[in-house]
Every structure is written in structure tokens, then in C-alpha cells.
Amino acid sequence: xxxxxxxxxxxxxxxxxxxxxxxxxxxxxxxxxxxxxxxxxxxxxxxxxxxxxxxxxxxxxxxxxxxxxxxxxxxxxxxxxxxxxxxxxxxxxxxxxxxxxxxxxxxxxxxxxxxxxxxxxxxxxxxxxxxxxxxxxxxxxxxxxxxxxxxxxxxxxxxxxxxxxxxxxxxxxxxxxxxxxxxxxxxxxxxxxxxxxxxxxxxxxxxxxxxxxxxxxxxxxxxxxxxxxxxxxxxxxxxxxxxxxxxxxxxxxxxxxxxxxxxxxxxxxxxxxxxxxxxxxxxxxxxxxxxxxxxxxxxxxxxxxxxxxxxxxxxxxxxxxxxxxxxxxxxxxxxxxxxxxxxxxxxxxxxxxxxxxxxxxxxxxxxxxxxx
Numbered sequence: 001x002x003x004x005x006x007x008x009x010x011x012x013x014x015x016x017x018x019x020x021x022x023x024x025x026x027x028x029x030x031x032x033x034x035x036x037x038x039x040x041x042x043x044x045x046x047x048x049x050x051x052x053x054x055x056x057x058x059x060x061x062x063x064x065x066x067x068x069x070x071x072x073x074x075x076x077x078x079x080x081x082x083x084x085x086x087x088x089x090x091x092x093x094x095x096x097x098x099x100x101x102x103x104x105x106x107x108x109x110x111x112x113x114x115x116x117x118x119x120x121x122x123x124x125x126x127x128x129x130x131x132x133x134x135x136x137x138x139x140x141x142x143x144x145x146x147x148x149x150x151x152x153x154x155x156x157x158x159x160x161x162x163x164x165x166x167x168x169x170x171x172x173x174x175x176x177x178x179x180x181x182x183x184x185x186x187x188x189x190x191x192x193x194x195x196x197x198x199x200x201x202x203x204x205x206x207x208x209x210x211x212x213x214x215x216x217x218x219x220x221x222x223x224x225x226x227x228x229x230x231x232x233x234x235x236x237x238x239x240x241x242x243x244x245x246x247x248x249x250x251x252x253x254x255x256x257x258x259x260x261x262x263x264x265x266x267x268x269x270x271x272x273x274x275x276x277x278x279x280x281x282x283x284x285x286x287x288x289x290x291x292x293x294x295x296x297x298x299x300x301x302x303x304x305x306x307x308x309x310x311x312x313x314x315x316x317x318x319x320x321x322x323x324x325x326x327x328x329x330x331x332x333x334x335x336x337x338x339x340x341x342x343x344x345x346x347x348x349x350x351x352x353x354x355x356x357x358x359x360x361x362x363x364x365x366x367x368x369x370x371x372x
Contacts, residue, residue, distance in 0.1 A: 001310045001311075001312070002310065002311040002312065002352075002356045002359060002360060003312050003349075003352075004311065004312060004313045004346045004347060004348065004352065004356075004360065005312050005313055005314050005345075005347055006199075006289065006347045006348055006349040006352075007149055007178060007199070007289065007290055007314070007345065007347030008314055008347070009198045009199070009204060010198060010199060010200065010201045010202075010349055011201060011349075011351070012201055012202065012203060013201035013202070013246065013249060015245065015249065016201065016202055016203070016242050016245050016246050016249070019241060019242055019245050020203070020238050020239075020242050023044075023237070023238045023241050023242070024238050027040060027041045027044060027237070027238075028041075029041045030234060030235075030237075031045045031235050031237050032224070032226065032234070032235070041237055044237075044241060045235065045237055045240055045241070046060070047244075048240050048241045048243070048244035049063045049065075049240070049244075051244045051247075051248065052208065052243065052244050052247055055247055055248070055251055056187060056193070056210055057188060058210055058212075059213055061213065061228055062210055062211055062212055062213055063208055063210060064208060064209045064210075064211055064227045064228065064230050064231050065206075065207075065208055065227055065231065065235065065236070065239075065240045065243070066207045066208055066209055066231055067205050067206070067207060067236070068196040068197070068198070068204070068205060068206060068207035069098070069100065069175060069177040069194045069195060069196035069207050070100040071207065071209075071231075072194035072195065072196075072207050072208065072209035073098070073100045073101050073104060073143075073173075073175055073194045074100065074104050074220060075209055075217060075219075075220055075230065075231065076143075076173045076192040076194060076209055076211070076217070077091075077101065077104040077105065077108070077141065077143055077173060078104055078107075078108065078218075078220050079217030079218050079219065079220055079230070080140070080141050080171050080173065080192065080215070080217055081108050081111075081113060081140065081141055082111075082218040083216050083217055083218040084140045084141070084169075084171065085113075085140070087138070087140050087169050088136075088137065088138025088139060088140045088169065089112060089113045089114055089138060089140070090113070090114045090115075090116070090136050090138045090139045090140065091105065091108065091113055091114070091115055091116075091139070091140060091141040091142070091143075092115070092116045092118065092131070092134050092135070092139060092141070092142045092143070093105050093115065093116075093117060093118070093142070093143045093144065094117065094118045094119075094120060094126050094144055094145070095117045095118065095119060095120060095328070095332040096120050096124055096145070096148055096150075096153075096328070096329045096332050096333075097143065097144075097145050097175065098145065098149055098175055098177070100175075101143055101145070101175055105117075105143070114138075116134045118130050118131060118134060118144075119332065120153075120332050120333060121333070122333055122334050123153055123283035123285075123286075123333070124148050124151050124153035124283065124286075124329065124332070124333050125153055125155060125156075125283075126144055126155055126160075128156070128159065128160070128163075131144075131160065131163075132163075135167065135170070139167070139169070139170055140169055140170060140171065141170065141171050141172075141173065142160075142164060142170055142171070142172050142173070143172075143173040143174070143175070144157070144160060144172075144173075144174055145174060145175040145176075145177075145178075146174050146175065146176040146178070146179035146180075146183065146185055147176070147177075147178040147179040147182075147183055147287045147289075147290075148178070148286075148290075148329060149177065149178050149290075150290070150292055150316060150327060150329040150330070150343075150345060151281050151282045151283070151286060151290060151292040151329060151330070151333070151345075152178070152282045152283075152286035152287035152288075152289065152290030152291070152292065153282070153283060153286050153287075154179075154183060154185075154285065154286060154287055157174050157176075157185050157187070157190060158185060158186050158189070160172070161174075161187075161188075161189035161190045162189055164189075165189055171191045171192065171215055172189075172190055172191045172192070173190070173191065173192035173193075173194070174187070174190050174192070174193055174194070175194045176193050176194060176195055177194060177195060177196050177199055178199060178287065178289070178290070179287070180193075180195040180199075180200065180247070180250070181200045181247060181250030181251055181254055182200075182250070182254065182257070182258065182287065182289055183258075183287055184254070184258075187210070190210075190212075191211070191212045191214075191215045192209060192210065192211055192212070192215065193209070193210040194207070194208075194209055194210075195207055195208055195209075195210070197239070197242070197243045197246050197247075200246050200247070200249075200250045201246060201249070201250070201349070202242060202243060202246030202247075203239050203242055203243075203246075205236070205239065206236065206239035206240070206242065206243050206246075207243070208243060209230075209231075211230070217230055219231065219232065221233065253350065256350075257349075257350040258288065260350055261288045261289055261348045261349070261350060261352070262288040263354065264288070264348050264352055264353075264354065264357055265288035265289075265291055265348065266288075267354055267357045267358075268291055268346065268357050268360070268361070269291060271357070271361040272291075272293055272361075275364075275365065275368070277295055277296035277297070277368060278293055278294070278295055278296075278368075279293060279294045279295075279339060280292070280293045281293055281294060281330060281333070281335065281339070281343060288348070289347055289348050289349075290345065290346070290347045290348075291345075291346045291347075291348075292330075292343055292344070292345045292346075293343065293344055293346075294330075294335070294338075294339040294340075294342050294343045294344070295342055295344065295368060296342075296368075297342065297367075297368055297371040298342055298371075299315045299325075299341070299342040299343055299344055300315055300325065301371065302342075302344060302364070302367055302368070302371070303315050303344060305363075305367040305370075305371075306360075306363060306364065306367065309363050311359070311360055311363055313344050313345060313346050313347075314344075314345045314347070315343065315344060315345065316343065316345065325341045326340045326341040327340045327341070327343055328340075330343055346360070
């Protein structure tokens, strides 16, 4: 089996899995319980929160555990918009965000918010000048992803964050799901950062929102007041401990993994450039973890042919691939209808090899020849 769909999800790390099994056996109590076992669980939860805070140079109370990036994005965007709507009702995002961001903004339009959806260039990047021009006196929120989940485009989050700090009323959020633990970005000036464990060999249903202490949010779920009253509900304690371990491993190996994956990406890009009828959509300076290309043949047929060889890729973001076959990300980048509807996303992890690249290239070439 060759698994090249790591942007959709990754296999759980053995060390993380081992911790999960141990925690569920020994520390199963509710951390909100007042008895000894509950307090032991609570203390371990605080250690996990403290360790995550150290990674992001944050305070412990700035780490909010969630069920993943979708919940983090919704809490950040809706929570901010509703909390600060007395300052203004204009919010800004881009046309190429993850569906959990775009649909949150679309829903806010139903509540009377005015949304500016920024264009991107041919490489999928947000124009700094376009952002500047979009800001109004009533702007309260800007949300721009760190790394695009379909093509791997990296936005200049540090520069954008530094600029937005000059606007006291504006809160800056970044969906960093495809960047955390992979791409070296400093989030010190970003007010809200979303992340998910299962993109980093952690568990599905586990994530966090980093919320700076000076930012307040209106909770989108009412309840017992867990997570500093921002995210009520019984804490998923085992996942929280495992998230801390997942992030620790990812950051300890980030440089090593990046260099390995870069070699894989370079090799595949070189081979794809030799293939007739193949157009690479990911820019040269994109995240090496993602390589997107269009073929002259129907993408779903190509992906199915690869799947029959036990080579697994995706045709779009996993969160939208079963809906319209056309990629709104590629359309926003100026690709035509055919290329936007017939793109393949290859996404790597540190567990992939150069030998797998060579097998993939051979099988892809055979499939494209057969489809003539």
C-alpha cells in the first residue's frame, strides 16, 4: 500500500497510541470530578495544556481544547463576530479557505454581517494590497489560512499579523491545520489559531484553538463552563493528553521531516514535469507536504485506477470531494473549468519514501496511457 492522502488524515503514531491506551486504563475519571482520581486526571490535563502552551509561547488559559479544526474555526469566527459586533459587522476572509471557514462566514451573512472574500493570485496567495484596501472602519475580524489544504500555498501570516496589529479593533484568525508542526511560522501576533491532531499522526476528533488572553469570544455551546467557559462539555481527557504528545513529537521532528518530505516533493514534481498532459497547480514555494496537479483525463477515473493498485490519493479536499467535482480553490487561482475539475492531490508524511514516488509515477503513467 502507498498512502499519499496525508492532508486528509494520517496514521496514528505508535507512541501516541500507546499513551492513549495507558491513559484510558489508568486515568479514566472525569477531570471535573472532585474526588482523588478526578483530581489526578485534572492535574494531568493541566500538564498537557502547559506543555502545549510552551510550544506556542502562550499562557495555559490561552489553550482551548476542541474536537478539531472545524470546531476551532467555528468557535474563533462566530465567537469573535458575535462578541465584537458592537464594534462593527464587517469581516474578511479569502475565497480559498477550508469549508469550515467559508461556511461559517456565509452563515454570519445571514446574521447581518458584511463579508469581503479576498481574491488570490495564480499561486493561490492573498494579495497584501488587496487586504489593506478591504479594511474598513467597521472591520472586526480577518481570517486567512496559513497553508492551503488543496495546493499547499503558504500565506505570509507573520507579515499580515504584524500589519493587523496596527488596527486595535481587528482580530486576526488563521486556520493553521496544514501548517502546525510542518511549516515554520511564528504565530506570536496571531490572535486565534486553529489546529487539528489527525493531520499530525494524532487522533481524529482532537484539536485546539489558541486564543490570546486579550481576546474574548462568545461561546457557541452553553453548558458546564469547561475550557474557561469557551467550550462546555465533558473534557475528552485522553485526547487532550495525546494532543500534547502529538504536537511535541511533530515539533521535535519538524525540521527532519520537512527535509525528507521536500525530497519526495522535488522528485515527484520533476517526474510530473516530464509527463505530457499534466499541469502542476502547486506553486514552487508551496508546502512540500502537498503537490496538486491536473491531468487531461478525468481525475476520478485516475484516482480510482491508482486505488486499484493500492495507491491512495485524493481529487480535492476530503471535506468537499464528495460534493461538486470542481475545485473552487483552483478556480479562484484562475484555472479553467476542466483543470479545476480534474486535479489530483498528493500529500505526504514523513513515513513516505522515494521508492513509493517511483512506483506512483510508473503506475500513473500507465493509467494515463491506457485512458487514451
